[in-house]
Amino acid sequence: MARYIIKRLFSLVASLLAASLVIFAVIEVIPGDPAAYMLGMNAAPDTVAALRDSLGLNVSLPVRYANWLGGMLTGDFGISYTYKVPVADLVSARLLISLPLAGLALLLSTVIAVPIGLLAAARRGRWPDYAVMGGTQLGIAVPNFWFAMLLVLAFALHWRIFPAGGFPGWSDPLMAVRALALPSVALALPQAAILARVLRSALIETLGQDYIRTARAKGLTGAQALVRHALRNAMIPVLTILGMQFSFLLAGAIIIENVFYIPGLGRLIFQAITQRDLIVVESVVMILVFAVILVTFLTDLAYAAVDPRLRTRG
Amino acid sequence: MKPGLAIGAVLAGVALIAALVSLVWTPYDVTALAIAQKLQGPSPLHWFGTDHFGRDIAAMLMVGARTSLAVALVAVGIGIGLGVPLGLLAAARPGWADELTMRGNDLIFAFPSLVIAILITAVFGPSAINAIIAIGIFNIPVFARVTRAGALSLWTLDYIRAAQVAGKGRARISVEHILPNIANLLIVQGTIQFSLGILAEAGLSYVGLGAQPPLPSWGRMLAEAQTMVTLAPHVAIFPGLAIVATVLGLNLLGDGLRDALDPRLRRAR
Numbered sequence: 001m002a003r004y005i006i007k008r009l010f011s012l013v014a015s016l017l018a019a020s021l022v023i024f025a026v027i028e029v030i031p032g033d034p035a036a037y038m039l040g041m042n043a044a045p046d047t048v049a050a051l052r053d054s055l056g057l058n059v060s061l062p063v064r065y066a067n068w069l070g071g072m073l074t075g076d077f078g079i080s081y082t083y084k085v086p087v088a089d090l091v092s093a094r095l096l097i098s099l100p101l102a103g104l105a106l107l108l109s110t111v112i113a114v115p116i117g118l119l120a121a122a123r124r125g126r127w128p129d130y131a132v133m134g135g136t137q138l139g140i141a142v143p144n145f146w147f148a149m150l151l152v153l154a155f156a157l158h159w160r161i162f163p164a165g166g167f168p169g170w171s172d173p174l175m176a177v178r179a180l181a182l183p184s185v186a187l188a189l190p191q192a193a194i195l196a197r198v199l200r201s202a203l204i205e206t207l208g209q210d211y212i213r214t215a216r217a218k219g220l221t222g223a224q225a226l227v228r229h230a231l232r233n234a235m236i237p238v239l240t241i242l243g244m245q246f247s248f249l250l251a252g253a254i255i256i257e258n259v260f261y262i263p264g265l266g267r268l269i270f271q272a273i274t275q276r277d278l279i280v281v282e283s284v285v286m287i288l289v290f291a292v293i294l295v296t297f298l299t300d301l302a303y304a305a306v307d308p309r310l311r312t313r314g
Numbered sequence: 315m316k317p318g319l320a321i322g323a324v325l326a327g328v329a330l331i332a333a334l335v336s337l338v339w340t341p342y343d344v345t346a347l348a349i350a351q352k353l354q355g356p357s358p359l360h361w362f363g364t365d366h367f368g369r370d371i372a373a374m375l376m377v378g379a380r381t382s383l384a385v386a387l388v389a390v391g392i393g394i395g396l397g398v399p400l401g402l403l404a405a406a407r408p409g410w411a412d413e414l415t416m417r418g419n420d421l422i423f424a425f426p427s428l429v430i431a432i433l434i435t436a437v438f439g440p441s442a443i444n445a446i447i448a449i450g451i452f453n454i455p456v457f458a459r460v461t462r463a464g465a466l467s468l469w470t471l472d473y474i475r476a477a478q479v480a481g482k483g484r485a486r487i488s489v490e491h492i493l494p495n496i497a498n499l500l501i502v503q504g505t506i507q508f509s510l511g512i513l514a515e516a517g518l519s520y521v522g523l524g525a526q527p528p529l530p531s532w533g534r535m536l537a538e539a540q541t542m543v544t545l546a547p548h549v550a551i552f553p554g555l556a557i558v559a560t561v562l563g564l565n566l567l568g569d570g571l572r573d574a575l576d577p578r579l580r581r582a583r
Contacts (some may be wrong), residue, residue: 011417018421026433037437141509141562143516146536146554149543157544251428255517259540270521273436281436285429292424 004304012297019289020072024065027282033057038081038276051081055279068282077283082275087283090268097167098264101180102253105187106242112192114231117199122226124204132196139193144252148186148259155182165261183260187252191245198241202234209233236306243299247292319570325563329556333379342370344377344530353546362552365535366542371549374530375556381442381531382560385524386511388446390504393453398500400454401461402492405469406484415462419455427452427514431523442531445524449514453507460503464496498575502568509564516557532557 031037035051052058055078056067071078077087120132156164162182168175206212207230215225254266261267265284272280341361348368356363362371404415425433431448438444465488468474477487518524519533527534532553539550 011420014417015421015424019424022421022425023433026437031437137565138558138562141513141558141565143513143520143533143536143554143557143561145517145520146550146557149536149540149550149554153543153547153550247423247426251426251517254428255521258521269432273432276436278436281432285433288426288429289424292426296420296424 001304005301008297008300012293015293016290019293020069020286021065023282023285023289024068027278027285028064028068029061031278034278038278040276054079055081072283072286078279080272080277080280082272082277082280087280090280091265091284091287094263094265094268096170097180097262098253098257098266101183101187101257101262101264102249104177104180104184105191105249105253108184108188109191109195110242112188113195113199116192117196117203118226118231120196120200121203121207121230122223124200129200132200136193136197139189140197142190144186144190145255145259147189148183148256151182151186152259165259167260167262167264179260179262183256183262186259187249187256190252191249194245195238195241199234199238202237203230206230206233236303239299239302239306243295243302246295250288250291316570316573318566319574322563322566322568322570325559326567327563329379329383329560329563332376333383336373336376336380340370340373340376342373344369344373345528353542353549355546355548363546363548365549366538371535371552374535375532375552377530378532378535378553379556379560381519381525381529382512382515382557385442385446385449385515386508389449389453389511389514390507392446392450393457393507394500394504397454397457397459398461398493401458401463402465402488404458404462405465405492406488412462415458419458422451422455425452428517428523431518435523440523440526442525442529445515445518448518448523449511452514453511456507457500457503460499461496464499465492468492468495502572502575505564505568505571509561509568512557512561512564 028034033048033052035048035055035057036043039048039051056064059067068078075088077091079085080087080090083090116132116136120129123129152164155161163179167179170176203226207226212225212229215229216222220228253264254269256262257264257266258270265288269281269284271277272284346369348364351360351364351368352366354360354364354368360370360372362375365371365374400415400419404412427448430451431444434444434448468491474487474491477491482490515524515531516533516536519531520537522534522537524533525531535553536550539553543550
């Protein structure tokens with residue numbers, strides 16, 4: 001196991017380095033002079049020169065890359081050009097909203113998907129199965145931001161149960177969770193539909209295995225065998241999907257934040273794009289990509305822990 | 315024909331026909347503003363009502379279908395055009411070529427298409443082309459993986475060995491024998507990526523990273539509808555339904571094709 005972890009750690013670091021090179025190339029090399037780009041066409045030459053100086057652009061590209069990378073490793077992501085505050089502070093404040101949103105959505109989607117996946121598998125080929133399969137097919141096709149708008153229309157504007165947007169901060173946790181309720185439901189729905197379908201087919205596969213027959217033979221009811229034995233084994237493909245879906249969840253959260261005017265990472269990055277604040281864009285993209293790579297790494301480790309056969313493979 | 319496949323074909327067909335017809339005819343001009351007619355509900359004159367500029371929503375949906383389908387289709391083309399050769403290469407040359415291709419794929423997988431679109435837009439500004447590139451890049455590793463997996467299982471078969479013994483090179487075998495036999499896989503994956511592409515395009519246009527005014531797109535129609543949703547819910551409902559119907563249709567079509575093209579699945583169900 002230790003060898004496997006070391007090997008995976010090595011490829012984690014390699015992926016992160018490669019990703020950082022790509023991001024650095026797109027943001028700092030392709031535009032030519034990032035300072036001139038950020039200030040626009042009408043900027044005075046001395047203003048551009050001053051910005052170049054403060055951004056540390058007057059050194060060679062490899063040194064700039066090394067500085068950027070070294071800064072990130074020590075938690076220094078640079079100073080936002082528009083907000084005039086350290087990017088690290090901006091990002092950590094926004095993460096306190098975006099991460100709970102994504103976490104809540106993940107939790108909700110699992111809570112919705114597991115019972116309906118179980119139901120469909122247990123009643124395979126009968127009407128509950130058809131209802132679940134039809135409903136989830138629809139759930140996958142619904143864009144989450146449109147579903148979010150419908151939720152606002154129904155539960156914020158018509159019935160006034162939840163706020164239509166904004167975020168009051170964490171000082172009142174109850175209000176904060178209420179503000180995140182509709183966004184997380186909107187994010188969770190397509191996720192839950194995919195999860196429920198994967199869980200159903202995984203369960204149906206495990207239900208055909210000998211150990212389920214053994215469990216039934218020793219007197220367990222169908223439902224008991226399903227929950228105690230089949231569900232546990234069916235969790236492996238479900239974990240895979242959860243890991244793979246993380247990047248969609250992240251992207252979804254960025255879009256959903258715009259529907260609800262929630263000041264998370266998504267709002268930050270779109271404001272940064274319109275204000276040409278390349279430093280913020282560069283750092284936030286790096287953080288997003290880091291999160292995806294890290295989750296992939298953790299999913300790989302989780303498999304290896306569950307299924308020892310995987311440790312010997314590359 | 316299974317009902318799912320038929321429903322899927324009809325739904326996807328409607329979107330395709332709407333997009334094609336919009337090239338020569340739309341019920342109203344989508345660029346002409348008629349403020350006096352703004353935010354009207356559905357009526358015999360305007361089937362799906364009008365938007366805040368008095369433009370006919372049905373006509374905009376038709377032109378929007380063109381944008382959505384074109385972006386998703388070209389993005390699938392990029393995925394197939396670059397991903398399939400990479401997948402064939404990886405399967406034909408185990409070792410460094412395989413390793414390099416697969417690690418490259420892993421790297422692209424770490425960049426969700428939204429993140430690619432953000433990167434491109436930050437430097438080049440928003441456009442429908444960005445959406446195509448962003449979604450297309452994300453499709454490359456998907457097709458590379460499907461192709462590699464399909465091809466690897468074929469390379470062990472006797473008739474491929476026979477072709478090798480007959481003196482055919484690996485590249486020629488890949489094109490002449492492997493590719494035709496994984497075509498089904500690619501068609502099914504293509505349908506799935508096409509539907510994902512439509513969802514992605516809608517999302518990108520919604521947040522302003524895709525098609526720009528005056529080009530109508532379903533995602534941007536929804537973005538513009540957001541502030542008017544209480545006054546006139548129809549401006550938000552119809553573009554959303556168009557996306558759902560098209561994506562649902564393509565997904566049903568993909569599932570139906572997979573079942574129809576795979577004899578083992580046909581028997582199992």
